[in-house]
Amino acid sequence: MKVLLIDINARVINHWAKGLGNLLKSGEVSIHNGSLESFEPNGLLKSIVSPGNSFGFLGGGFDLAIQEYFGGSLFERYVRYKLMHSYVPVTNCTVIPLNQFSRDQFQYLLHIPTVVTPVVPDYDRRDPVHSGYRIVFDVTWNALHFPPSETEQLVLPGLCTGYAGVPIPIACKAMCFAIRLFYLKSILSQDLINTMIMCFMGYQYEPFISEDCLMECQKVGIDWDTMHRFNPHEDPLDSILPSGY
């Protein structure tokens, strides 16, 4: 599955471009600076992420663009019906087939709340890891893992940079980390990927880290101590990822 990142904000685009390592060059990930309407169909079967709220309304930001693109208020009613008009916790992903609203090879909407409602930003500058890096990582992680297997391209906007209030550098770093780990699954063990996630968020817990990880780190050129001391606010992603990826 390829990833297409799309946003109208040039700062988001720049932070993605800096954080994605070799994924742009390899063609796994591409970036589009513009609106959903300005994107040209490319023949790939797509799932698109709706960075929603817990009640399924599509009234602002990228959700509003999605609503307008797929059929207006009738489409919003359809999404809320598919969510059974019920509350969905932040980060939880619901896969909604677009059915009669499908267009331009888009076949699934992944509805993932990033806010309960747009009224209070959850981001707390006293706790950027918990209220910023972690929530954006979690939403991106679910976005990458929930698409139906026939999805050829996943379309993602900048996550949590709007009403959730997460600063762009934080949101983009967490997104890039989740995306890079996703593509590293073919060359790294699940154990090492899990350990990297723990270290990124500051939740490293010895009993959950297998002894083989240390040897695997050496093999792929990651310094164990650097990874253990990783601070997402200060350290570059490249310092905890294998070089060249």
Add this chain to the structure above:
Amino acid sequence: MKVLLIDINARVINHWAKGLGNLLKSGEVSIHNGSLESFEPNGLLKSIVSPGNSFGFLGGGFDLAIQEYFGGSLFERYVRYKLMHSYVPVTNCTVIPLNQFSRDQFQYLLHIPTVVTPVVPDYDRRDPVHSGYRIVFDVTWNALHFPPSETEQLVLPGLCTGYAGVPIPIACKAMCFAIRLFYLKSILSQDLINTMIMCFMGYQYEPFISEDCLMECQKVGIDWDTMHRFNPHEDPLDSILPSGY
């Protein structure tokens, strides 16, 4: 579906008993003060909630009791295999059929991380709503909504009162609120239930609240202003729920 709340901590039991309104009397919810082993099978087909971590290890608290009850380290391996050894964000529910590990009418494990790892409590006393009430509500809400339809009884321990570090009065209040709303679905509109959730968490947002809610509140005896000003730290649940439920 009936609910069975089980915990070895008498303080948890007392807070549940105070917060559940008429649900104990009506028999929808029952409470067991004791261990999983001390519970007598009652013939009902059960799903049980594992208040887990993001990596599926079952090494502490109620998870350890679950591990020991269903087959020890072999069962832990099975759960991690079913989670594909992958990271699962806090609050996300994975339904795991117990299959060969089934006993005493338990048929499904609902794995819901309440912590990433047990190393740092997420609860922050500067922000009890976001890091306490909301996370416990979300875990309970998912626990109530994900069981397969054949589930006759859902077994739940005290959530987030261990490694997550949420104080018992907060955790029990959020659990009781989610459980009471779940049983109110047959008499209240989904819109009013959604509004109650927003007010409980302090996320009330006018455009998401339908005008019919005001009339419905009057009909069921909820004071609109009291609900709007609700503070979970100070106000009793009965002040935002219809009387008699």
